Amino acid sequence: MTSEEIKELVIQGESGTLGFKERVSSRRNLSVILSSFANSLGGTLFLGITNKGKIRGLENPDKVVADVNSIALNNVEIEPPIQLSTEIIKIHNKFIVTVEVPQSPKGPHAVQGTYYQRKGPYSCLMSSKQLKSKIEEVVSKSDNVLDALKYQIAQLIKQNENLYEQAKRAQSWKTKCVDLLLGAILGGIVSLILSVLI
Numbered sequence: 001m002t003s004e005e006i007k008e009l010v011i012q013g014e015s016g017t018l019g020f021k022e023r024v025s026s027r028r029n030l031s032v033i034l035s036s037f038a039n040s041l042g043g044t045l046f047l048g049i050t051n052k053g054k055i056r057g058l059e060n061p062d063k064v065v066a067d068v069n070s071i072a073l074n075n076v077e078i079e080p081p082i083q084l085s086t087e088i089i090k091i092h093n094k095f096i097v098t099v100e101v102p103q104s105p106k107g108p109h110a111v112q113g114t115y116y117q118r119k120g121p122y123s124c125l126m127s128s129k130q131l132k133s134k135i136e137e138v139v140s141k142s143d144n145v146l147d148a149l150k151y152q153i154a155q156l157i158k159q160n161e162n163l164y165e166q167a168k169r170a171q172s173w174k175t176k177c178v179d180l181l182l183g184a185i186l187g188g189i190v191s192l193i194l195s196v197l198i
Helices: 003-012 027-039 061-074 128-140 145-197
Strands: 018-021 043-047 085-091 094-101 114-119 122-125
Touching: 003 018, 003 043, 003 085, 018 027, 027 043, 027 061, 027 094, 027 114, 027 122, 061 085, 061 094, 114 128, 128 145
Parallel strands: 018 043
Antiparallel strands: 043 094, 085 094, 114 122
């Protein structure tokens, strides 16, 4: 993609197949964008450009490319991983990174057990009805429907296991906080009673 082509796309603004991010602010946020493109029609993400279309550039574009590939491999769930295509381009003495995300033939892909799709310029949660429809679409395009269904079931079981582990960790954290809080209150009451009695 040439710098002139990028400038023309920036003028058009974000859409269902085009997104801008000034920088990689969080692994999770980028995972959501990548998975939403893969679960929809595919798309292109420009890094180093604000959502208003201002070219800011990136200080270390090589590191950004490495981070993007790592995020696609490690943070976006469902095998095989999304096959990205990245490119560093110089515009007005500033470097940006383009990330081409193809529509996934194997998805839908999840991020921490949650599925997203592209709706206009936004990455939105998939409803259970949309998820069912996406799985049916992927299975119907398969040469072997039974194998495709087995694959999707295995992926959903894996997602369920991931969600269970997250809930268990969250519950454990909440339980510990409640225990500490109750312990502190009980300790305060005991101290107050002791101070009155003594």
